[in-house]
Amino acid sequence: MAIDDLLDEHEQSERVRSWLRKNGASILGGVIVAIGAIAGWQWWQGQHGNKLAQANVEYEKALQGIEGNKLDEAAKAVKTLEAGPSNIYADLAALQLAKAQVDAGKADEALATLRALKLDGEFQGVVDQRIARLLIATGKPDEAITLLGKHNDSASLEIHGDALAAQGKRDEARAQYEKALKTLDVAAPQRRLLETKLIDAGGTVAATAETM
Known part of the structure; x- marks a missing residue:
């Protein structure tokens, strides 16, 4: 091997050592961080x-x-x-x-x-409906009305009407039942019960259907 080649190899090795001295700590740190991340994930x-x-x-x-x-x-x-x-x-x-x-x-x-x-979204709405029904059943229709005040789906409107009916407010209950019918699909299985509640509150199903 020629002397020039030896000098080149020596120079190259010195350059490598110099680069490692400058960057070795950051490389080692990166390896440690990577190992730590893997261990942390596990x-x-x-x-x-x-x-x-x-x-x-x-x-x-x-x-x-x-x-x-x-x-x-x-x-x-x-x-x-x-x-x-x-x-x-x-x-x-x-x-x-x-x-x-x-x-x-x-x-x-x-x-x-x-x-x-x-819960989130509509699931909390279903829970609120269950709570409202229980409130009505335990003689607390006013609390049920407050709870359902922000809901405008057919089930909540119907329960709202039930709470008003429990308070003896037939006219207001009828209005809630009418709103509930407007938002309820014609083929919905609970429609017949809702229509019955409307009639009991002094309403008429035909008149409600004409306004839909």
């Missing part, structure tokens, strides 16, 4: 998986309590689910618990269960 997946597994266990406890008519135990499991990270298990368990509480004649407990639910 840890998050493990933690998230563990939490979901625990949520599934509590959900099963809630179902067993409901099926065994041990509603207090079911309620404890639901509270544990609600205290954890947001997941569908908590919402499903709460809805089923509320139904079981209503069936058991525990309307106040069912109201508390439903009011603890905070």
